[in-house]
Amino acid sequence: MIPNKWLTVKLPFHIMPFLSLMLVLLITLSFSGLAQAASPSEAKVAGFASTAYWDAISKGESGRTQSQANEAGQLINVQGEEWRHWRNQWITPAGAYALGGTLAVLLIFYLLVGQNKLDSARTGNTIERWKRFDRAMHWTVATLFIILAISGLSLLYGKFFLRDALGASLWGNYATLCKLAHNYLGPLFVLGLLLMIVKWMKHNVFNRTDLTWFLQGGGMVGKAHPSAGYMNGGEKAWFWVLTLVGIVVCASGLVMDFPNFGQYRETMQLANLIHGGASLLLIAASFGHIYIGTAGTEGALEGMKTGYVDETWAKQHHDQWYDEVKKSDR
Amino acid sequence: MARMKFLCDSKRCIECNGCVTACKNENEVEWGIQRRRVVTINDGDPGETSISVACMHCSDAPCMAVCPTDVFYQTEDGIVLHNKDGCIGCGYCLFACPFGAPQFPSDAAFGERGKMDKCTFCAGGPEEDNSPEEKAKYGSNRIAEGKLPLCAEMCSTKALLAGDASEVSDIFRERVIYRGHNDGAWAQNQAEPQPEADLAYDVTQPKV
Ligand code: HEM
Numbered sequence: 193m194i195p196n197k198w199l200t201v202k203l204p205f206h207i208m209p210f211l212s213l214m215l216v217l218l219i220t221l222s223f224s225g226l227a228q229a230a231s232p233s234e235a236k237v238a239g240f241a242s243t244a245y246w247d248a249i250s251k252g253e254s255g256r257t258q259s260q261a262n263e264a265g266q267l268i269n270v271q272g273e274e275w276r277h278w279r280n281q282w283i284t285p286a287g288a289y290a291l292g293g294t295l296a297v298l299l300i301f302y303l304l305v306g307q308n309k310l311d312s313a314r315t316g317n318t319i320e321r322w323k324r325f326d327r328a329m330h331w332t333v334a335t336l337f338i339i340l341a342i343s344g345l346s347l348l349y350g351k352f353f354l355r356d357a358l359g360a361s362l363w364g365n366y367a368t369l370c371k372l373a374h375n376y377l378g379p380l381f382v383l384g385l386l387l388m389i390v391k392w393m394k395h396n397v398f399n400r401t402d403l404t405w406f407l408q409g410g411g412m413v414g415k416a417h418p419s420a421g422y423m424n425g426g427e428k429a430w431f432w433v434l435t436l437v438g439i440v441v442c443a444s445g446l447v448m449d450f451p452n453f454g455q456y457r458e459t460m461q462l463a464n465l466i467h468g469g470a471s472l473l474l475i476a477a478s479f480g481h482i483y484i485g486t487a488g489t490e491g492a493l494e495g496m497k498t499g500y501v502d503e504t505w506a507k508q509h510h511d512q513w514y515d516e517v518k519k520s521d522r
Numbered sequence: 523m524a525r526m527k528f529l530c531d532s533k534r535c536i537e538c539n540g541c542v543t544a545c546k547n548e549n550e551v552e553w554g555i556q557r558r559r560v561v562t563i564n565d566g567d568p569g570e571t572s573i574s575v576a577c578m579h580c581s582d583a584p585c586m587a588v589c590p591t592d593v594f595y596q597t598e599d600g601i602v603l604h605n606k607d608g609c610i611g612c613g614y615c616l617f618a619c620p621f622g623a624p625q626f627p628s629d630a631a632f633g634e635r636g637k638m639d640k641c642t643f644c645a646g647g648p649e650e651d652n653s654p655e656e657k658a659k660y661g662s663n664r665i666a667e668g669k670l671p672l673c674a675e676m677c678s679t680k681a682l683l684a685g686d687a688s689e690v691s692d693i694f695r696e697r698v699i700y701r702g703h704n705d706g707a708w709a710q711n712q713a714e715p716q717p718e719a720d721l722a723y724d725v726t727q728p729k730v
Pocket residue numbers: 279337340341343344345347348371374375377378379381382441442444445446448449464467468471472474475590610611612633
């Protein structure tokens with residue numbers, strides 16, 4: 193008699209004294225006063241709410257109903273309160289700390305260490321690093337990512353301050369815009385990301401050079417410049433974080449974006465928690481990527497902007513790649 | 523101050539769906555949406571039990587806590603209402619609601635659900651009481667006229683009760699005690715069948 197749950201995924205947590213308590217209070221109202229009543233009916237009343245029937249429906253038992261709505265036969269959505277707890281009590285604050293913390297660390301790093309400058313003067317000679325197609329792809333995916341991040345974060349945090357700042361009616365329009373942007377651009381981002389993964393995977397296979405690169409901390413502090421090929425260890429790490437976490441974000445996003453398959457609430461709850469957690473992680477990581485690509489490293493942005501980098505930059509950051517290019521030039 | 527609640531006495535509910543029809547008609551609810559539903563457990567088997575359920579107007583409402591746009595508000599009578607203008611149709615309220623109360627006119631691709639609709643305790647919405655706008659978006663506002671929700675008013679067996687929590691519980695408590703009703707609203711005790719303690723309210727039983 194327990195409902196057929198083939199479409200659902202069980203959340204990994206269980207037992208909700210909290211919900212039971214709330215429901216007992218809400219539906220049955222409080223009969224506490226009767227506990228003291230010394231009447232023959234006392235025992236009968238005490239038997240209330242603790243029967244097999246109550247037990248079954250509070251565990252999510254389904255019955256028959258005329259309503260055509262999805263899962264209408266289920267009287268109590270057992271996991272809802274738990275989803276609320278995880279989203280509101282964990283994902284929401286943890287995400288805020290993760291994003292704020294990452295920004296703070298980057299700021300402190302910038303203030304203490306400053307920009308990674310070019311060691312010697314520019315040669316004026318440039319080499320091609322990114323083709324037009326690569327650059328178009330990068331900036332398309334990046335733009336979509338930023339729109340998705342801003343709209344997603346607005347859905348998660350907007351109500352805490354934007355509603356008051358904008359006023360209820362403007363906030364309503366803004367939130368609608370965010371949701372539309374998120375739900376329609378999301379699938380585009382999925383396509384862009386997949387293309388990027390396929391196109392750039394070959395640059396991002398880890399090798400021995402990357403191990404040394406990591407052991408030397410990527411040369412972020414001090415004067416050392418560990419060797420690197422076309423991509424260095426850090427860039428490869430970002431590629432794989434974006435690939436793996438990005439796929440999780442995309443998959444969970446698609447589950448939420450297409451309710452037309454009649455997903456159960458439990459599936460949606462789980463997708464939301466995975467999507468929220470993973471996307472916050474990705475946004476925090478992207479802060480690091482954006483910092484290193486702009487303020488953090490002199491000359492890095494040029495490559496993705498114009499497609500060409502100065503030889504000095506190439507030698508300093510990607511010596512093995514520079515040597516290869518020079519060799520093939522000859 | 524009143525604290526509005528619904529209560530459904532499962533010993534009395536006969537699954538006639540009168541409440542469902544009354545609600546649909548009174549509020550002229552959109553096609554495809556049913557604010558109230560009757561669920562029958564063990565349908566056709568011994569111990570068959572029906573409950574009418576809609577939004578229960580939770581005190582610490584989960585829908586309110588998860589809504590990304592914060593469109594919910596609670597009236598001073600504890601009725602949970604929402605402003606459809608700000609609703610983006612994300613479905614979060616439905617994911618969180620213990621009773622599956624929030625409903626959507628659609629479930630199309632790209633999360634196009636339309637604006638959420640749910641039981642208003644016949645108390646309308648944020649628009650001016652009983653204005654055409656309020657009527658169109660939320661249905662009737664009987665509370666503003668000093669009346670209770672129509673579903674409960676129409677219930678043929680008076681299984682569904684609506685009103686101030688303490689009044690509702692008084693009525694129900696009285697039923698439980700004086701009807702000799704063994705398990706209250708929520709059960710039929712299989713172990714201890716009491717055929718005489720059925721729908722009838724035994725008025726001859728002295729009130730001690
Ligand atoms: C990497 C980019 C992305 C980021 C940073 C991101 C971030 C977020 C965040 C923070 C939320 C709010 C979670 C909450 O309120 O609990 C959210 C919701 C959502 N995301 Fe994403 N997301 C991204 C990509 C995607 C993709 C690719 C899709 C779909 C294909 C998608 C679909 C959704 C959906 C459907 C929701 C629920 C919101 C609604 O329907 O109104 N997201 N996202």
